[in-house]
Amino acid sequence: MSIVILGIESSCDDTSAAVIEDGLLLSNLICNQQIHKEYGGVVPELASRAHQANIIPVVDRALKLASKTPNDITAVAFTKGPGLLGSLLVGSSFAKGFALAQKIPLIEVNHLQGHILSHFIRTEISSQFPKFPFLCLLVSGGHTQLVVVRDYLNMEIIGKTIDDAAGEAFDKCAKLMGMDYPGGPIVDKLAKMGNPEAFQFAKPLPKGLDFSFSGLKTSFLYFLRDKIRDDSSFIENRKDDLCASLQRTIVDILINKLILASTQTGINEITLAGGVAANSELRNTLNRTGEQLGWNVYVPEFKFTTDNAAMIAIAGYYKFLKGDFAEHDTVPMARLPF
Ligand code: KG4
Numbered sequence: 001m002s003i004v005i006l007g008i009e010s011s012c013d014d015t016s017a018a019v020i021e022d023g024l025l026l027s028n029l030i031c032n033q034q035i036h037k038e039y040g041g042v043v044p045e046l047a048s049r050a051h052q053a054n055i056i057p058v059v060d061r062a063l064k065l066a067s068k069t070p071n072d073i074t075a076v077a078f079t080k081g082p083g084l085l086g087s088l089l090v091g092s093s094f095a096k097g098f099a100l101a102q103k104i105p106l107i108e109v110n111h112l113q114g115h116i117l118s119h120f121i122r123t124e125i126s127s128q129f130p131k132f133p134f135l136c137l138l139v140s141g142g143h144t145q146l147v148v149v150r151d152y153l154n155m156e157i158i159g160k161t162i163d164d165a166a167g168e169a170f171d172k173c174a175k176l177m178g179m180d181y182p183g184g185p186i187v188d189k190l191a192k193m194g195n196p197e198a199f200q201f202a203k204p205l206p207k208g209l210d211f212s213f214s215g216l217k218t219s220f221l222y223f224l225r226d227k228i229r230d231d232s233s234f235i236e237n238r239k240d241d242l243c244a245s246l247q248r249t250i251v252d253i254l255i256n257k258l259i260l261a262s263t264q265t266g267i268n269e270i271t272l273a274g275g276v277a278a279n280s281e282l283r284n285t286l287n288r289t290g291e292q293l294g295w296n297v298y299v300p301e302f303k304f305t306t307d308n309a310a311m312i313a314i315a316g317y318y319k320f321l322k323g324d325f326a327e328h329d330t331v332p333m334a335r336l337p338f
């Protein structure tokens with residue numbers, strides 16, 4: 001009999017449900033919450049209310065798209081954390097109710113492990129999967145980590161940010177330029193028309209494999225403040241160059257540490273995951289660096305980089321194979337190491 005996993009992701013501002021059968025993706029629905037745009041960032045209380053309104057229609061649609069009914073589901077996997085507590089509560093409560101009603105196992109998934117395991121989601125076009133052990137540069141709105149992945153559920157963080165995450169650096173600097181939230185994709189788009197060498201910003205490189213981005217944000221802020229004093233339309237006139245230079249700095253910081261991690265661990269099997277993995281400059285630079293250094297580089301499909309339930313369902317699938325089930329008194333956690 002096949003193993004059909006329903007995945008639920010609700011850690012931040014996207015309500016998502018996916019169905020995976022024996023590792024093959026059947027459906028993956030993501031409902032973005034537009035309400036936060038007005039506030040320039042995610043408002044936690046509004047996010048959990050929107051999750052409550054969205055979760056049942058999203059799951060219903062994901063099941064229909066997969067041509068499955070609740071009775072076909074073998075187990076339900078949900079995001080336990082890290083994330084916004086109110087948002088996580090909606091997904092975990094729904095998953096518990098679903099598991100109880102269907103009398104099926106409940107599986108809890110660490111959101112970050114989900115991002116890393118997104119490489120193993122099988123679709124009609126996926127062909128190659130990373131081989132263990134591999135290195136993962138996990139870059140999202142809340143996290144920036146270097147992870148050694150020894151097996152599906154055996155991972156070790158060997159470097160992480162000591163302050164802001166890479167996605168936060170994109171979003172906060174974009175906000176300083178007056179852009180909507182999230183700014184990362186907007187910076188990516190505008191940077192294509194700019195000169196990446198136009199401006200120099202601070203490039204903090206703490207010792208070892210850790211990252212730091214808050215100094216870059218501060219240096220960007222002071223730079224803009226000085227320029228605007230002389231020319232109030234500076235940002236408007238130089239937006240493309242600002243975006244290209246900012247993006248190059250962030251990508252340089254990330255790639256620099258990734259090279260160090262590969263040298264230190266001797267691992268040449270390199271993967272990218274998390275929302276910032278959608279960044280075109282990061283993807284291109286990683287591919288170029290990989291060619292130069294003889295790495296095998298794996299970059300996930302765009303739709304699996306930002307938050308999605310397919311990654312939670314695939315992680316749930318591997319946990320199911322291990323018989324790693326959750327009790328119904330499990331609670332979501334805003335902070336959750338793995
Ligand atoms: O993984 P994700 O969807 O959510 C978290 O778990 O945080 O990542 C969201 C982050 C945001 O900071 C967003 O600006 C960034 O990913 N992002 C990008 C791009 N697409 C999304 N950053 C740079 N370039 C992009 N194309």
Ligand code: ZN
Nearest residue numbers: 140275306307
């Ligand atoms: Zn995420």
